[in-house]
Amino acid sequence: MTATAEPEIGKARLRKEDTRLITGQTRWTDNLQLTGMLHMAVLRSPVAHARITNVDVSRATAMPGVALVLTGEDLAAEQGSLPCAWPITEDMKAPAAPALAVDRVNFAGEAVALVIADSAYHAADALSEIDVDYDELPVVLDLEEAVRDNDLVHEDLGTNKSATWVYDSAEAGSGTDVEDEIASAEVVVERTFRQQRLIPAFMEPRSVVVDPAAGMFTVWSATQIPHILRWMLSAVTGIAEHKIRVIAPDVGGGFGGKLQVTPEELLCLLVARRMGRPVKWTETRTESMLSAHHGRDQLQKITLAARRDGTVTGLKVELLADMGAYLRLVTPGVPILGAFMFNAIYKFAAYRFVCTNVFTNKVPTDAYRGAGRPEATFAIERMMDELAVELGMDPMKVRELNWIKHEEFPFTTVAGLTYDSGNYEAATARAMELFDYDGLREEQARRRADGSPFQIGIGISTFTEMCGLAPSRVLGALRYGAGGWETASIRMLPTGKVEVITGTSPHGQGHETVWSQIVADKLGVPFEDVEVLHGDTATSHKGMDSYGSRSLAVGGTALVHAADKVLAKAKTLAAHMMECDETDVEFASGAFSVRGTSTSRSLGDVVLAAHVAHDLPEGMEPGLDADATFDPDNFSYPHGTHLCATEVDTETGLVKIIRYVAVDDVGTVMNPLIVDGQVHGGLAQGIAQALYEEATHDEMGTLTSATLADYLVPSAADLPSFITDRTTTPATSNPLGAKGVGEAGTIASTPAVVNSVLDAVRHLGVRDIEMPMSPERVWTALQGRGDPGSGDVAAGGLGSIDAQGGQE
Amino acid sequence: MIPAEFKYLVPSTVDEAVRMLAEEGEDAKVLAGGQSLVPVLRMRLAAPTALIDIGGLTELTGVRDEGDSLLIGAMTTHYEVQRDHLVQDHALLLKLVTDTVADPQVRHRGTFGGSLCHADPAGDLLAPALALDAVMIIAGPGGRREVPAADFFVDYFTTALAPDEILVDVRVPKHTGWSAHYEKLNRVAQAWSIVAVAAAVQVRDGTITAARIGLTNVGSGPVRAADVESALVGQPATAESISSAAVRASSGDGYKDNLARVLTGRALTAAVTG
Numbered sequence A: 001m002t003a004t005a006e007p008e009i010g011k012a013r014l015r016k017e018d019t020r021l022i023t024g025q026t027r028w029t030d031n032l033q034l035t036g037m038l039h040m041a042v043l044r045s046p047v048a049h050a051r052i053t054n055v056d057v058s059r060a061t062a063m064p065g066v067a068l069v070l071t072g073e074d075l076a077a078e079q080g081s082l083p084c085a086w087p088i089t090e091d092m093k094a095p096a097a098p099a100l101a102v103d104r105v106n107f108a109g110e111a112v113a114l115v116i117a118d119s120a121y122h123a124a125d126a127l128s129e130i131d132v133d134y135d136e137l138p139v140v141l142d143l144e145e146a147v148r149d150n151d152l153v154h155e156d157l158g159t160n161k162s163a164t165w166v167y168d169s170a171e172a173g174s175g176t177d178v179e180d181e182i183a184s185a186e187v188v189v190e191r192t193f194r195q196q197r198l199i200p201a202f203m204e205p206r207s208v209v210v211d212p213a214a215g216m217f218t219v220w221s222a223t224q225i226p227h228i229l230r231w232m233l234s235a236v237t238g239i240a241e242h243k244i245r246v247i248a249p250d251v252g253g254g255f256g257g258k259l260q261v262t263p264e265e266l267l268c269l270l271v272a273r274r275m276g277r278p279v280k281w282t283e284t285r286t287e288s289m290l291s292a293h294h295g296r297d298q299l300q301k302i303t304l305a306a307r308r309d310g311t312v313t314g315l316k317v318e319l320l321a322d323m324g325a326y327l328r329l330v331t332p333g334v335p336i337l338g339a340f341m342f343n344a345i346y347k348f349a350a351y352r353f354v355c356t357n358v359f360t361n362k363v364p365t366d367a368y369r370g371a372g373r374p375e376a377t378f379a380i381e382r383m384m385d386e387l388a389v390e391l392g393m394d395p396m397k398v399r400e401l402n403w404i405k406h407e408e409f410p411f412t413t414v415a416g417l418t419y420d421s422g423n424y425e426a427a428t429a430r431a432m433e434l435f436d437y438d439g440l441r442e443e444q445a446r447r448r449a450d451g452s453p454f455q456i457g458i459g460i461s462t463f464t465e466m467c468g469l470a471p472s473r474v475l476g477a478l479r480y481g482a483g484g485w486e487t488a489s490i491r492m493l494p495t496g497k498v499e500v501i502t503g504t505s506p507h508g509q510g511h512e513t514v515w516s517q518i519v520a521d522k523l524g525v526p527f528e529d530v531e532v533l534h535g536d537t538a539t540s541h542k543g544m545d546s547y548g549s550r551s552l553a554v555g556g557t558a559l560v561h562a563a564d565k566v567l568a569k570a571k572t573l574a575a576h577m578m579e580c581d582e583t584d585v586e587f588a589s590g591a592f593s594v595r596g597t598s599t600s601r602s603l604g605d606v607v608l609a610a611h612v613a614h615d616l617p618e619g620m621e622p623g624l625d626a627d628a629t630f631d632p633d634n635f636s637y638p639h640g641t642h643l644c645a646t647e648v649d650t651e652t653g654l655v656k657i658i659r660y661v662a663v664d665d666v667g668t669v670m671n672p673l674i675v676d677g678q679v680h681g682g683l684a685q686g687i688a689q690a691l692y693e694e695a696t697h698d699e700m701g702t703l704t705s706a707t708l709a710d711y712l713v714p715s716a717a718d719l720p721s722f723i724t725d726r727t728t729t730p731a732t733s734n735p736l737g738a739k740g741v742g743e744a745g746t747i748a749s750t751p752a753v754v755n756s757v758l759d760a761v762r763h764l765g766v767r768d769i770e771m772p773m774s775p776e777r778v779w780t781a782l783q784g785r786g787d788p789g790s791g792d793v794a795a796g797g798l799g800s801i802d803a804q805g806g807q808e
Numbered sequence B: 001m002i003p004a005e006f007k008y009l010v011p012s013t014v015d016e017a018v019r020m021l022a023e024e025g026e027d028a029k030v031l032a033g034g035q036s037l038v039p040v041l042r043m044r045l046a047a048p049t050a051l052i053d054i055g056g057l058t059e060l061t062g063v064r065d066e067g068d069s070l071l072i073g074a075m076t077t078h079y080e081v082q083r084d085h086l087v088q089d090h091a092l093l094l095k096l097v098t099d100t101v102a103d104p105q106v107r108h109r110g111t112f113g114g115s116l117c118h119a120d121p122a123g124d125l126l127a128p129a130l131a132l133d134a135v136m137i138i139a140g141p142g143g144r145r146e147v148p149a150a151d152f153f154v155d156y157f158t159t160a161l162a163p164d165e166i167l168v169d170v171r172v173p174k175h176t177g178w179s180a181h182y183e184k185l186n187r188v189a190q191a192w193s194i195v196a197v198a199a200a201v202q203v204r205d206g207t208i209t210a211a212r213i214g215l216t217n218v219g220s221g222p223v224r225a226a227d228v229e230s231a232l233v234g235q236p237a238t239a240e241s242i243s244s245a246a247v248r249a250s251s252g253d254g255y256k257d258n259l260a261r262v263l264t265g266r267a268l269t270a271a272v273t274g
C-alpha cells in the first residue's frame, strides 16, 4: 500500500461524478419510466389575486387519455397546508398554504387544477379545456405599499405584515445603543437599497415521480433535501414516515431553489395514493419561473454612524422583506440569516436590526444562494463606500481602519457571533497585488482627465459570511424547526472496498470526489476504492441535506469522526491479530504495525478478519462499520477580498468587467479545483444580480420575465476571466479546518461590481443605480433622470408571455 | 413544453409546399430551421394545425452568383451564410451581421429566410436586408412575385407574405468592395439586440461615395437611416463627417434614440477605419 505517497486532501482531482453527468450516463428524475405510470400537468392561475368562483372540468375530463382531473376543492380535505419550518416569532402570521388553490389564488402561477393522463401530451392538451372563473381582487405588489395595509393579500390575517424580528445590541448586551451612537455621531450616512427579486434558475427543472407500489410510497424528486422532504411529507399527509422513501437521484443544480417542500411533490403523492399508480410531474422552464420559489427581494434602509476619522460606531438596519404570497419552508428565516452579518468584518459599537416580513401577491420567496447574507454583505459594503465618499477617504482605507485585526481572533461581534479565525489583512494584501490597485487608480485618473466616454471604476468587497449551518442549539434559539447536525457512515466491505453514506445531498457540487479524498487519506485506501452513497432515505436514513455551505464543514466532519471510529476498532482487532498490546500498534499507509518490528497487517486483512469474525477479541461485534453524527459548536466564517474593475460606456450605459480578483479564505482546501469551480459559479451568480438578472412583473402581477429570453442568466461568454487565489486560515471549529465555499462568491461579488460601476460614474453626478445595472439604467442615471425601471429587455420574439399561455 | 397537436407534412418541391399550404388553410405554417417557430409552438403561443417542413428542399439552399446580385436560398443556414465566399466578397455586411446571431447550435439550424419571415424587430438580419436593398422572391399559388425589403417588413412579426406563400430566394445586390460593420448592443451573449446598426460604406479616394444603414429594434420593423446615408455622400471619410451625420439617425431623446445615434457613429467609424 502506498496510499500516503501523496495526500489526497488538497489534490486538484477531477470530479469522479462528472463523466456520468456530462455524458448522460445517469438517470435524472424525469428519465424514470415506470410501468403504468400516469402524468400530471398543472393548471396555473393567470391572475395574481382573485376569488375562484367556479371551476368546470367537464370538458377536460372527456379529453383523450385523461384519467382524472382534480381541483383544490377535490383535495381540500386531504392536502393540509404546506409546511413552514421557521416561525421566526411567536406571533408570526402565517396563512394556510394549500398545494392546490381552493377558493382563491394569491399569485400568478399558483396551482389551481390538475390533469392526470396516460401521457404528458394528453395531460398538457387537457389543461386548456379546464374553465376557471376568477373574481379579481386588488393586487399587492410593492413592499412599501403593502405595509400600509390598504389592500390585503390575505384578508383573514388583517394585515400584510407577517412578523417583525429585532436584534438590538443594547438589549442583547453585545454593544451600545445605536440611537445614542447616531445622535452623537460626527457623520451619519443614510441610504436605501433595493435587492431585486431573483429566480434561482437551476439547470435541471424540478421533477417528481411517486410510486405507490409494495405498500410504500417511493418518491423520486429533483430536490436538495430528501430527508427533510420525507419528514415533511409525512407530517402534512399523515402517511407514516417509515412508509415513505425519498430518493434524490443525480440532481442538476439547486442554489437553494430546491431547498423546498413543493406543492407538486405533495400533489404527486396525493394523486399516487388516490390512483394506486405511479405518477410523474416535470415542469417546464416557464412553469419553474412562475411557481418555484424566488429569492432576495428586500428594501433596505441603512443608517451608519461614524467619526470624521473614518471610525464606524453604529449601524441601524431597517428591512422590508418580501415573502411573496405564502410562507414556504424557510421563507421567514431567510432575511434573519442576514441579521448577524450586516456588521460584517467591522467593529461597530452599536447595532440594531429590524426586519418586517411582508406579504405580496407574488411567488413566495425562499432560500437562494447565500440566503440573507448576500443582502447583508451588499448593504454594508455599499455603505463603506458611501462613507468613504462622504469623508473623501480611500474606500480600502476606511475598511482597514474598521476591520477586526488578525490578532484579535476569536472575536465576538456586536451581533453576538464569535468569529473563530480570519486574516483580512492577508487576503486584502494578496488581492491588491493581483489586481494592481494603484495602476488601475492611475488609469482611472487618466480617463477622468481625458473625459473619455469609457470611464473605469474600482469596487471593493471585503466580505465575510456565516455558514456551515448550523449549531442545533442556535437554530433552536432562532425558533427553527430542525437541527443542524450532519451524519456519515462508513461500511467496510469484505474485499476492502469502502462505501460511504452521507446525510448531505449533493446536487452538482462534487461531494463524491471530496468525500472519497477524505476517506482515502484517513483510511489509507485508494481513492477509487471509495463509493459515496447519498440522497436515498433507504440507504442514508438520516441527514439534514445540503444548503448553507454546510456539507463539508458539518458533513465532512461527521465523516472524519466515522473514519476515526473505524480505525479505533480496527486497531483493537489488529493488536489482537498481531498478539501485541494495542498501545504498540501504529497505523500508517493503510497498515497496522507493531512499533519497532516488521509485523504488520493491512487494513484489508483486518477488515476481512472483522467480517468473517472467526477470531475476534472477547465482546467485539463482527464488522468494522461505523456511524457518526456531528453537531457543530459554531458557524464557520469564510472571508475574502474581492476587487472588481469595470469599464462603463457612458454613451450607451453598458458595463463591462475588465478585471475581477477574488482572494478567498475558505479555510483548509480539500480540492482546489472544486473550490475554484464553486468560486467561479458563485461569482457568476453574484455578478448576475449586479448586472443582469431581475424577476419583473406588470402592474397586474404577471411575471414578465418568465423565459430565459427575458430573464438574463449570463454565460461564460459574458464574464471576464476571473483571477482567483486563496489565503488559508483554518477554521478552528472542525477538524478539517474547512469553512465552506458554496456561497462565498455570490455573497462577495454583487457589491464589488456595483461599487465599481458607481466609482466609475460618481464624478459625473451619479449617486446610485438600482440593480440590475442595465445599460438603460446606467445611461438614464448619467442623464440625471430617475430610474427607468426594468425597461425593454428585447425578448427576441418570445415576448413576455402570460402565465396561462406559457405553461406548457 | 409540449406543443398542441399538429399535422406534419414533408413536401418534395416548392410547388408541392405551396399546394400543401393552400390545402391546409390559414392555420398551416412553414417550418424552416425551427429556431423561432419551435419555441413558439412549445409555449403554445401559436397552435398551427399543420407544419410544412421545407427543410428537405435543397432547391432552397445555397448562394448563387447572378451577375449584379447574389441569390440566397431562403433555407440557407446562418452557418452557411457565414462561410460563403460570395457573401464575403459581395455582401460583407450580411456575413458580419450573421456572425453575431445566437450561438453555433442555432446558426447550424436557423435560416436566413426564416429570420426574415419571422420578422422579429429584434432579429438581426432584417436591418442589413433592408439596408442592402434586398428583394424577396416569393412563391404562391399564382406563381412567383418579388417584393423589395422596404415593403416586405410590415409590422411586428408581420411580413407581406400571404398565408399560402413561401419565401424562396433573397436577391441581394452586390456591394463589392464596400466596407461594413454591425454594431450590436445586447446585455448577454444569448440576448437579442437592444439596438443595433448595420452599416455598409463605399469609400473612394477618401470620400464617401455611398452608404447603406439599417437599424435593428428601434421600431416595429427594421428602419433605414436614410438621412444619415444622404448626409454622408460626398463627405470625406473622417470622424467629423461621420459624427455630424450619425446624429441624424434619430431625433428623439429616449434611450433607444440615443443608442441609434451613438451606435450609428460607431458602426460607421468601424466600417471606415476597419
Ligand SMILES: Cc1cc2nc3c(=O)[nH]c(=O)nc-3n(C[C@H](O)[C@H](O)[C@H](O)COP(=O)(O)OP(=O)(O)OC[C@H]3O[C@@H](n4cnc5c(N)ncnc54)[C@H](O)[C@@H]3O)c2cc1C
Residues within 6 Å of the ligand: B029, B030, B031, B032, B033, B034, B035, B036, B037, B038, B054, B074, B075, B100, B101, B102, B103, B106, B109, B110, B111, B112, B113, B114, B115, B117, B118, B122, B123, B124, B125, B161, B165, B166, B167, B168, B190, B191, B192, B193
Ligand atoms: C437561443 C436562440 C438565440 C437566438 N439569437 C438570435 C440572435 O441573436 N439574432 C437573431 O437575429 N436571431 C436569433 N435567433 C433566431 C434565429 O436566428 C432563428 O433561426 C430565426 O429567427 C428563424 O429562422 P428559422 O429557420 O429557425 O425559422 P423557423 O423558426 O422555422 O420559422 C420562423 C417563422 O418563419 C416562417 N418561415 C420560415 N421560413 C419560411 C419561408 N421560407 N417561407 C415562409 N415562411 C417561412 C415560419 O413559418 C415561422 O413563422 C435565436 C434563436 C434561438 C433559439
